[in-house]
Amino acid sequence: MDLRAGRFDGQMTDDAAAFSSSIEFDKRLFDADIKCNRAHTTMLIEQEIIPEESGNKILEALDKLENEGIEALDLNPSFEDIHMALEDYVTKQIGKEAGFMHTGKSRNDQVCTDVRLTLKWEIENTIANIKAFIETIVEMAKENTDTLFIAYTHLQHAQPTTFAHHLMAYANELRRDCERFMDTYKRVDMNPLGSAALTTTGFPINRQRTTELLGFSNVMDNSIDGVSSRDFAAETVFDYAMLSTTLGKISDEIVIWSTYEFRMVECSNQYSSTSSIMPQKKNPDIAELARGKSTIAYGELMTILSMIKGIPHSYNRDLQEVSPHVWNAIDNTNDILRIVHGMLATLTVNKDRTEELAGANFATATELADVMVREKNLPFRTAHQIVGRIVSDAISEGINTKDIDDDYVDRVAVEVTGEKLGLGEESVKRALDPLLNVKSRIVKGGCAPEAVMDSIEIMESFLKE
Structure with a gap:
């Protein structure tokens, strides 16, 4: 039986019905549709809009369907959507009184409610x-x-x-x-029902x-x-x-x-x-x-x-x-x-x-430039130029980070600025050590172990919220 029969005296062709049906992907809305109809029917009873006896029969049928699961529905494509399939189920259970369930409600607001409920979950x-x-x-x-x-x-x-x-x-x-x-x-989380x-x-x-x-x-x-x-x-x-x-x-x-x-x-x-x-x-x-x-x-x-x-x-x-x-x-x-x-x-x-890899390919070069700025009050762009030349020369000469010492730095510094820097062997080696590089990044958000642990504590606080 067409639950909406009245306006038309004929029915859609099978292919038109199948084309317009959303029954297959509406299965996702099954739980939400039961809850939506249950809430609406409960409200209708409380507002004395429908007979309490009829409303209770509807609620009992919905409870029965929820226990039986979606398999109890007739999901024939002749039903446009799961809302009509559900109403058909309730109608078969209690007869025409099932029609009270649709009082003051359209499929338009019902589907929106179902989708919002399901999306929340x-x-x-x-x-x-x-x-x-x-x-x-x-x-x-x-x-x-x-x-x-x-x-x-x-x-x-x-x-x-x-x-x-x-x-x-x-x-x-x-x-x-x-x-x-x-x-x-x-x-x-907003209710369109009604x-x-x-x-x-x-x-x-x-x-x-x-x-x-x-x-x-x-x-x-x-x-x-x-x-x-x-x-x-x-x-x-x-x-x-x-x-x-x-x-x-x-x-x-x-x-x-x-x-x-x-x-x-x-x-x-x-x-x-x-x-x-x-x-x-x-x-x-x-x-x-x-x-x-x-x-x-x-x-x-x-x-x-x-x-x-x-x-x-x-x-x-x-x-x-x-x-x-x-x-x-x-x-x-x-x-x-x-x-x-x-x-x-x-x-x-x-x-x-x-x-x-952390110590290869001059990955610590930035820290060497920073040391020049911190210890010798050199403008960063000048330090950048010196270290860039150091890397370029080292690559040309086929040497790696471990081969760069204070003398090497001074030689390049003289070529760039005309003066030695005199950083000292210890400062150069510390600057080019990847582990010490990491440990020096203690600024918030940095890679030093204590900075990372701070970040972890913040994240754990978020997870507990």
Whole structure:
């Protein structure tokens, strides 16, 4: 039976019904739709808008459906959406009295309510998973505050740091991802139920009561906005796209670091594969797939923005097509989050190699220039020029950092400024030592072990909030 029969004396063709049906991706809304109908029906009973006996029959049928699960619904594409399938179930259970459930309510405000409820649960779940990942990173960082590592700019050797310092960069990026979700949650956590089709209803409904029953923070102030806004969905997907960016960056670095040329880390066998033809290979396939899949949320965001850009107020059927792109972005990003968490947690750091790289390729040159400024009151640009010449000459002469001494520095200083600096052997050696370089960076946010521990304490406070 067509629950909305009356306006038309015929039915859609099968292909038109299938084309317009959202029943497949509406399965996600099953729990929310039961809660929405339960809250609305409870309010209708309390407001004495529908007979209490009929309302209680509806509530009993909804409880029965919740216990039986979504399998109890007839999910035939002839039903446009899960709301109609649910109403059909209740109708089969109690008869025409099921029609009271739709009093003062439209599918327009019902679907918006369901989507917002479901998004709240999804965001809460993702926040918990991000925090769990941050906790893992923090524990890894605590164990690696003295593990020398090389930091890059332009993918070129820059300065020595520690693996803990690099890990805490990930933790802080993930924290901002988490905070974005927390902020977006405020705009998702608004109740559109009671907006009805677009102008509310003539029945004396109590929107504050359904807001309380559903656990929303507040009621949406405008009913047209209530049924037609999807900015909250776009904003949520943007948050997932940004999280994907963070996860893609981590994956990309694991791919690079695990190459023979870098040899800084090794992926666990659980997250690797071998070649079908080259038996010696150990490929970081999972990191590569995570990096590739991290782009999916971008496409979904652009699709959603394109859908909601050019449609008038209030509800239009185009909005139905937003939801599957939201769910795909969420599911894909959650999969990446879970995989990258496991992959990073099982990573093995080649500490001998990272220590070697931290002291190679003149990565400590900046500190030598800083020493000239601190100890000889030299303008930094002059010190920069001297050290740049030192590096250039050393490369030409085929010598490395360990071969540079006070005499070498003075020789170049004379060429550049006409005067010796006289830093002393000890100052030069200390400046060029990668471990001492790291330990000298005690400024807030720096790579010195105590600075990293301060950062860890701040992060642990955030995780406890």
